[in-house]
Amino acid sequence: MFPHRLAVAGETVVEVTGRVTLTSRAPGGVELTEAELTTIAEPSARPPFDLHRPTVTAGLPSILDNAAYALRHPLLRRRFEVAAASVAGFRRTLDGLGFTEVHTPKLVATATESGANVFALDYFGRPAYLAQSPQLFKQALVGVFERVYEVGPVFRAEPHDTARHLAQYTSLDAELGFIRDHRDVMAVLREVVAGMAAAVAPLAEVPDVPGEIPAVDFLAAQALLAEHTGEDPRGEPDLAPAHERWLSDWARREHGSDFLFVTGYPMAKRPFYTQPSPSTPDRSNSFDLLFRGLELVTGGQRRHRHAEYLAVLGQEAANHADYLAAFAHGLPPHGGFAIGLERWTARLLGLANIREATLFPRDLHRLRP
Amino acid sequence: MFPHRLAVAGETVVEVTGRVTLTSRAPGGVELTEAELTTIAEPSARPPFDLHRPTVTAGLPSILDNAAYALRHPLLRRRFEVAAASVAGFRRTLDGLGFTEVHTPKLVATATESGANVFALDYFGRPAYLAQSPQLFKQALVGVFERVYEVGPVFRAEPHDTARHLAQYTSLDAELGFIRDHRDVMAVLREVVAGMAAAVAPLAEVPDVPGEIPAVDFLAAQALLAEHTGEDPRGEPDLAPAHERWLSDWARREHGSDFLFVTGYPMAKRPFYTQPSPSTPDRSNSFDLLFRGLELVTGGQRRHRHAEYLAVLGQEAANHADYLAAFAHGLPPHGGFAIGLERWTARLLGLANIREATLFPRDLHRLRP
Numbered sequence: 001m002f003p004h005r006l007a008v009a010g011e012t013v014v015e016v017t018g019r020v021t022l023t024s025r026a027p028g029g030v031e032l033t034e035a036e037l038t039t040i041a042e043p044s045a046r047p048p049f050d051l052h053r054p055t056v057t058a059g060l061p062s063i064l065d066n067a068a069y070a071l072r073h074p075l076l077r078r079r080f081e082v083a084a085a086s087v088a089g090f091r092r093t094l095d096g097l098g099f100t101e102v103h104t105p106k107l108v109a110t111a112t113e114s115g116a117n118v119f120a121l122d123y124f125g126r127p128a129y130l131a132q133s134p135q136l137f138k139q140a141l142v143g144v145f146e147r148v149y150e151v152g153p154v155f156r157a158e159p160h161d162t163a164r165h166l167a168q169y170t171s172l173d174a175e176l177g178f179i180r181d182h183r184d185v186m187a188v189l190r191e192v193v194a195g196m197a198a199a200v201a202p203l204a205e206v207p208d209v210p211g212e213i214p215a216v217d218f219l220a221a222q223a224l225l226a227e228h229t230g231e232d233p234r235g236e237p238d239l240a241p242a243h244e245r246w247l248s249d250w251a252r253r254e255h256g257s258d259f260l261f262v263t264g265y266p267m268a269k270r271p272f273y274t275q276p277s278p279s280t281p282d283r284s285n286s287f288d289l290l291f292r293g294l295e296l297v298t299g300g301q302r303r304h305r306h307a308e309y310l311a312v313l314g315q316e317a318a319n320h321a322d323y324l325a326a327f328a329h330g331l332p333p334h335g336g337f338a339i340g341l342e343r344w345t346a347r348l349l350g351l352a353n354i355r356e357a358t359l360f361p362r363d364l365h366r367l368r369p
Numbered sequence: 370m371f372p373h374r375l376a377v378a379g380e381t382v383v384e385v386t387g388r389v390t391l392t393s394r395a396p397g398g399v400e401l402t403e404a405e406l407t408t409i410a411e412p413s414a415r416p417p418f419d420l421h422r423p424t425v426t427a428g429l430p431s432i433l434d435n436a437a438y439a440l441r442h443p444l445l446r447r448r449f450e451v452a453a454a455s456v457a458g459f460r461r462t463l464d465g466l467g468f469t470e471v472h473t474p475k476l477v478a479t480a481t482e483s484g485a486n487v488f489a490l491d492y493f494g495r496p497a498y499l500a501q502s503p504q505l506f507k508q509a510l511v512g513v514f515e516r517v518y519e520v521g522p523v524f525r526a527e528p529h530d531t532a533r534h535l536a537q538y539t540s541l542d543a544e545l546g547f548i549r550d551h552r553d554v555m556a557v558l559r560e561v562v563a564g565m566a567a568a569v570a571p572l573a574e575v576p577d578v579p580g581e582i583p584a585v586d587f588l589a590a591q592a593l594l595a596e597h598t599g600e601d602p603r604g605e606p607d608l609a610p611a612h613e614r615w616l617s618d619w620a621r622r623e624h625g626s627d628f629l630f631v632t633g634y635p636m637a638k639r640p641f642y643t644q645p646s647p648s649t650p651d652r653s654n655s656f657d658l659l660f661r662g663l664e665l666v667t668g669g670q671r672r673h674r675h676a677e678y679l680a681v682l683g684q685e686a687a688n689h690a691d692y693l694a695a696f697a698h699g700l701p702p703h704g705g706f707a708i709g710l711e712r713w714t715a716r717l718l719g720l721a722n723i724r725e726a727t728l729f730p731r732d733l734h735r736l737r738p
Contacts, residue, residue: 043699083472105537106537109737120490120491140437143438144441144449168475328413329438369692
């Protein structure tokens with residue numbers, strides 16, 4: 001296009017003035033002639049790897065170490081345009097369903113759900129913790145707004161160095177009141193996932209979201225695994241990652257769906273606020289949503305009676321006095337869910353490691369850049 | 370409406386079935402007859418104060434201590450519906466201007482802007498800090514997306530117990546590249562504030578946002594103060610809160626505007642990344658936006674040349690190596706701003722204390738509920 005090859009280093013910031021002519025023969029659809037080029041800012045360091053090729057061939061550690069540079073590659077940047085569109089779809093769907101957006105504290109006096117895996121800090125001379133989720137706040141706010149959502153960071157002092165765990169991730173949380181049971185929550189979640197997929201559709205290939213996402217009961221899922229795989233997980237209180245992958249493949253084969261609800265997890269492995277199933281109290285009105293082999297969402301109905309919380313928490317109740325106050329003043333039956341944004345983006349785009357769907361990941365080994 | 374007064378305690382959760390008839394004589398526009406009432410959940414504690422009166426007469430500490438209950442009052446709830454609408458207006462405006470939403474780390478290895486007022490924590494055995502702002506990340510991401518915004522929590526270990534400081538607040542951050550100077554940033558900010566006001570308009574009375582918000586240079590502002598008030602602040606490097614209030618009143622009187630830009634603050638009181646004014650290098654291409662007497666927004670043009678950062682940071686540069694890498698690989702001239710959501714809501718609704726515009730405030734003395 002230019003009359004001669006320009007001696008400008010990669011990543012130089014330039015201003016170009018010239019004549020722009022529409023032409024279908026040009027790669028970008030326009031031709032630039034009589035161009036004058038002014039340098040605005042010059043790089044002062046050699047690039048750690050090339051960005052002008054179709055893909056970035058550097059390894060993941062090098063990409064992450066040089067994120068501010070690497071993310072400039074269109075393929076890497078695109079992941080986060082997909083993430084932004086997904087969040088916009090999440091909000092748009094819930095706005096349309098009468099939800100109110102809230103912003104809750106990330107600094108808390110009591111570890112949210114358990115004492116494990118929390119970051120502790122000094123808060124003006126007192127101990128404080130980083131919130132592992134907005135769970136307790138969003139439940140209390142059902143009593144205020146009836147339906148709420150929050151998009152924000154959550155923190156896990158996660159000692160596992162895996163491809164699917166981060167020390168900080170973006171949680172898409174929703175909670176709604178006046179439900180019959182967890183199935184009302186699943187119906188809202190289906191709308192949300194469909195809204196996220198629709199928002200991403202202009203940018204990337206997206207899965208079909210069935211009008212009704214197939215659901216399998218936890219015990220039925222274990223029976224399927226026992227029948228069709230070499231293993232017999234019956235009696236286990238949870239599904240292993242390999243089991244989630246097999247069940248996802250099964251849903252794909254049997255129902256043509258990239259999504260599968262597993263419902264009725266044993267109470268033993270669910271947090272204390274989980275509502276037990278009325279007919280089988282050792283199992284819960286909770287669910288996971290599997291997406292292409294990975295647990296993408298956890299949700300369910302919560303307990304809403306103050307006396308039940310006092311009973312299940314026992315002596316622990318004193319540590320949750322603020323939380324329990326919301327129930328002491330009356331809360332309707334309610335439930336909700338939390339979607340991990342980075343997991344969603346990674347599975348949607350087929351990225352093997354969740355760090356590839358995070359701008360500046362934080363994990364056991366990484367606190368920078 | 371009901372045939373007899375119901376013996377139901379306040380905050381009882383009830384299900385009502387009956388016949389609904391439209392009637393203009395009824396206070397809510399509908400009349401309910403043949404009502405059957407089922408109790409879904411009963412409160413188990415006496416309410417700390419009444420919610421059925423037109424206003425909540427309890428004092429602020431009592432309201433904050435009992436937030437999950439107090440926020441159920443329509444007047445208190447409304448504040449956060451206004452906040453949610455404001456954030457929606459912020460995003461909608463920037464989405465329309467080609468900005469991309471991002472989510473950046475809140476756990477950082479180096480205190481963002483200064484060593485003061487940061488919360489420190491133990492990060493898998495290493496020191497880490499809670500981010501005071503997304504400043505350094507959003508600048509780096511201008512090199513990726515050109516225009517970015519983030520809505521998220523920021524943390525200040527603020528030892529001052531005032532009506533306008535919080536330890537955690539919600540920051541509405543934006544940053545854009547390829548600007549001429551800070552005036553391009555001010556033009557975007559004007560659109561954003563107008564978009565926020567428009568989004569709130571159905572819920573509350575909102576100020577007119579002038580097509581061009583009046584702006585006064587820092588030295589001219591000091592001259593005004595010297596001429597019209599009993600004080601002479603000339604030579605001071607910053608404006609005192611009382612000066613900001615006087616200037617806001619002046620803008621209201623002289624320009625009919627609730628908003629006033631003050632530009633050209635001395636470099637001495639601005640952070641290291643602030644771009645100096647080309648003509649008077651001891652003053653900056655930065656601005657504050659005053660709204661009804663309070664500093665609502667700080668913003669400006671940033672330095673974009675790597676060599677300048679090395680010069681101004683000196684030995685400190687080593688602590689900011691990750692940040693500086695973005696500049697080493699070339700960044701366009703850029704700038705941005707940060708709006709404090711709670712300050713906006715408080716000023717908009719005439720709330721005297723920022724805690725009244727925060728669901729569950731965190732401050733020097735308060736880490737709960």
